Amino acid sequence: MLTRGGPFRIQNPRPQNEKAIQMPDATKAKEKPSELKETIIVIVEALLIALVFRTFLYQPFSIPTASLQPSMMIGDYFIASKFTWGYGRYSFPFGIIPIQGRIFGREPNRGDIAVFRPVPQKEDYVKRVIGLPGDTIQMKEGRLYINGEMVKREFVGRGTDTDSFGTSLPVLVYKETLPNGVEHLINEISDDGPLDNTQEYVVPEGHYFMMGDNRDRSQDSRILSAVGYVPAGNLIGKAEARFFSIKDNIPPWQVWKWPENLRLDRMFQSVY
Numbered sequence: 001m002l003t004r005g006g007p008f009r010i011q012n013p014r015p016q017n018e019k020a021i022q023m024p025d026a027t028k029a030k031e032k033p034s035e036l037k038e039t040i041i042v043i044v045e046a047l048l049i050a051l052v053f054r055t056f057l058y059q060p061f062s063i064p065t066a067s068l069q070p071s072m073m074i075g076d077y078f079i080a081s082k083f084t085w086g087y088g089r090y091s092f093p094f095g096i097i098p099i100q101g102r103i104f105g106r107e108p109n110r111g112d113i114a115v116f117r118p119v120p121q122k123e124d125y126v127k128r129v130i131g132l133p134g135d136t137i138q139m140k141e142g143r144l145y146i147n148g149e150m151v152k153r154e155f156v157g158r159g160t161d162t163d164s165f166g167t168s169l170p171v172l173v174y175k176e177t178l179p180n181g182v183e184h185l186i187n188e189i190s191d192d193g194p195l196d197n198t199q200e201y202v203v204p205e206g207h208y209f210m211m212g213d214n215r216d217r218s219q220d221s222r223i224l225s226a227v228g229y230v231p232a233g234n235l236i237g238k239a240e241a242r243f244f245s246i247k248d249n250i251p252p253w254q255v256w257k258w259p260e261n262l263r264l265d266r267m268f269q270s271v272y
Contacts, residue, residue: 055092056082059237061115061126064249066163067212067219068126070173070185071271072113073263074164077244077252078271080115080237088233090117090124101206101233108132108208111182113239113271116210118227124236125227127220128184131201131209139198139222142191142215144176152177153186161187163217164249184272189216198222206232239271 063076072078082091086105089098108114112129131137136147144151153174162168171187178184190196193216201221203209207229212218221227245266250257 051093056087058082058240059115060243061124061239063126064164066161066214066217068113068128069161069187069214069217070159071128071213072126072239072242073245073266074162075246075249075263076242076266078239078242080239082237084238085235088235090234090236099233101231102235107232108235108238109182110180111178111184114208114210114230115236115239116208116230117234117236118230119234120226120228125210125220126239127210127212127218127227129208130178130211131203131221133203133205133207135203135209137201137203137209137221139196142188142193142196144211146179149179151179156185159187161189161214161217166248182272184213187214187216195222201229204229208232208235241268241270242266243268 058079058081060077060079063072063074063078066074084105085108086102087099088102089100091099108129110129110132113126114129115124115126117123118125130144131146136145138145140150143153153176156173156175159171159173160168161171169189171189174186174188175183176186195216195218201209209221210227210230211220211222219226221229244252245263246252246258247261247263250261
């Protein structure tokens with residue numbers, strides 16, 4: 001169809017080289033605070049999950065001293081189950097829940113490795129459960145007696161024990177067999193040390209007697225003023241498995257030292 005002005009044409013309302021006017025996008029403006037909120041929620045949820053896991057299931061610990069060598073070496077990292085023996089005051093961070101005794105769980109077995117809080121101390125200890133409630137415990141000339149019976153031990157060989165100060169001493173290594181059949185290795189520097197001849201200890205009801213496997217280098221229940229009898233309510237958890245191990249107590253974050261110092265043969269293994 002023709003018109004007087006020539007062919008009818010629809011004109012482009014905006015020249016092609018003209019930039020479109022960008023209007024503010026309200027949706028995008030709202031996205032940023034929403035994403036930040038979601039990120040914060042995810043972080044808080046992750047922290048809560050980690051706290052619940054650490055409080056009620058498993059908690060990691062490390063071995064800083066020589067008291068459990070050769071069973072647990074300085075620089076071993078392990079997890080302890082919190083639920084096996086139930087929960088007490090020190091099962092929770094900072095002991096904030098004043099539980100009397102223990103709730104849920106079972107009693108420890110002789111030979112279990114326990115994480116606990118000694119009454120006179122403010123730090124967690126790791127030792128082996130040797131005496132149960134009602135037991136009598138005594139050391140005579142380096143030999144362990146439980147309820148009047150000398151515990152069986154078998155000579156394994158000679159070794160060298162190095163403590164957290166780097167002091168090395170020759171030791172005799174024995175395999176000790178507790179009355180319930182639990183076997184573990186112990187180190188003996190001599191059979192006439194300060195803790196090799198003791199009084200007779202009678203473990204009170206509701207308490208446990210703890211000892212280190214490194215018999216001459218362990219501050220344990222034999223020293224009543226420092227550790228003594230451990231109340232059931234002060235148990236924290238049962239040591240279960242090693243997940244990391246490094247020589248000389250080197251901090252794990254120093255990854256450049258891993259190649260020469262990691263003890264791969266001790267990682268991802270049961271502690272028993």
